[in-house]
Amino acid sequence: MGIEFDKDRPIYVQLVERICGELVSGVRQPGDKLPSVREFALEVGVNTNTVQNVYKQLEQMQLTETKRGQGTFITPDILKIRSMREDLKRQLVDRFLNNVETMGFTQEEVLQTLKERGGI
Amino acid sequence: MLEARNVQYQYNKRVVLEDVNVQIELGKIIVLAGENGCGKTTFLKLLAKLLPPKQGQILLNGSQTARDTLASIAFMPDDQHFHPYFNGEQLFYFFETQFHDFQQSKAREIASFLKLDLAEKISKMSKGNISRLKLAATFGRRSCYYLLDEPFEGLDPLVREDLVKSLIQFVDLEKATILMSTNEMDDVSKIADELMILKDGKIIIHENLDVVRSVHGMDAKEWFQSFYK
Numbered sequence: 001m002g003i004e005f006d007k008d009r010p011i012y013v014q015l016v017e018r019i020c021g022e023l024v025s026g027v028r029q030p031g032d033k034l035p036s037v038r039e040f041a042l043e044v045g046v047n048t049n050t051v052q053n054v055y056k057q058l059e060q061m062q063l064t065e066t067k068r069g070q071g072t073f074i075t076p077d078i079l080k081i082r083s084m085r086e087d088l089k090r091q092l093v094d095r096f097l098n099n100v101e102t103m104g105f106t107q108e109e110v111l112q113t114l115k116e117r118g119g120i
Numbered sequence: 121m122l123e124a125r126n127v128q129y130q131y132n133k134r135v136v137l138e139d140v141n142v143q144i145e146l147g148k149i150i151v152l153a154g155e156n157g158c159g160k161t162t163f164l165k166l167l168a169k170l171l172p173p174k175q176g177q178i179l180l181n182g183s184q185t186a187r188d189t190l191a192s193i194a195f196m197p198d199d200q201h202f203h204p205y206f207n208g209e210q211l212f213y214f215f216e217t218q219f220h221d222f223q224q225s226k227a228r229e230i231a232s233f234l235k236l237d238l239a240e241k242i243s244k245m246s247k248g249n250i251s252r253l254k255l256a257a258t259f260g261r262r263s264c265y266y267l268l269d270e271p272f273e274g275l276d277p278l279v280r281e282d283l284v285k286s287l288i289q290f291v292d293l294e295k296a297t298i299l300m301s302t303n304e305m306d307d308v309s310k311i312a313d314e315l316m317i318l319k320d321g322k323i324i325i326h327e328n329l330d331v332v333r334s335v336h337g338m339d340a341k342e343w344f345q346s347f348y349k
Contacts, residue, residue, distance in 0.1 A: 007338055007342065008333060018210050041288050042285060046288075046310050047287075047311045049148070049293050
């Protein structure tokens with residue numbers, strides 16, 4: 001049931017990332033309504049406390065808005081989504097570089113390989 | 121809050137719980153794990169006030185009086201002694217006579233979510249359906265603490281998944297806590313907030329699983345197993 005999670009990070013953190021990813025890829029659009037806490041909990045197979053926490057984080061990141069009696073919506077403010085997109089990109093690159101440096105590769109040789117591979 | 125303070129329990133001379141101290145807050149899903157025979161069932165029965173501790177205290181909201189305890193705590197036993205000639209419907213009526221906090225409408229809603237046929241006699245039901253019925257009857261009660269003893273044991277994966285879904289769907293974590301004994305970490309690691317481990321007569325671990333993930337890099341299953349190596 002639901003989805004699988006990494007062992008080494010809290011589930012709510014992974015769900016926040018997942019929703020951010022869906023915003024970046026366009027699966028969720030500005031202004032879209034998010035499922036209710038319970039619906040989302042059932043969908044991914046976690047408890048409602050976890051989803052409450054996810055929605056709280058998203059709201060603090062100003063990516064969602066709660067309309068009284070109507071539910072939670074993705075912000076219509078495209079600038080907010082764009083800035084999250086930039087942050088997410090930087091985080092992913094940092095994590096990647098951190099990994100390759102830990103393994104002893106230099107940034108130059110990694111950049112070289114990236115160029116060969118994708119025609120950067 | 122439900123609390124055990126210096127609780128000791130023994131069967132004749134065999135000490136099962138030596139010195140148990142634990143605080144259980146409202147609004148959580150908590151897993152109680154530990155080897156077979158370590159005293160999980162005894163501990164749950166003590167919390168439910170179905171057994172009196174030999175020493176120590178069980179406190180509900182700071183008080184030892186048992187007056188409102190029965191309505192606040194719902195215990196779901198591992199075995200079941202439902203009347204085999206009852207059908208689901210009759211069982212719910214029976215529960216209504218036994219528990220003041222039992223709500224027919226809620227029990228029926230859960231039963232229908234689990235696609236149970238309430239007209240079927242319990243003696244004719246599959247093991248899976250008896251477990252589904254047991255869950256519907258238990259959560260038909262409007263309690264604050266639901267203590268479930270081995271709710272998944274001996275059930276196939278489909279039934280277990282059904283039960284987990286019902287817990288997500290029907291438990292209002294703003295008003296209630298679930299404490300369930302199980303060693304089936306795969307079933308519960310995604311829905312549990314906290315893990316408790318009972319070993320050598322004591323609660324040796326009571327920890328938030330987000331913390332376990334961030335600090336130790338382990339999920340509930342690995343963390344649990346790490347205490348038995």
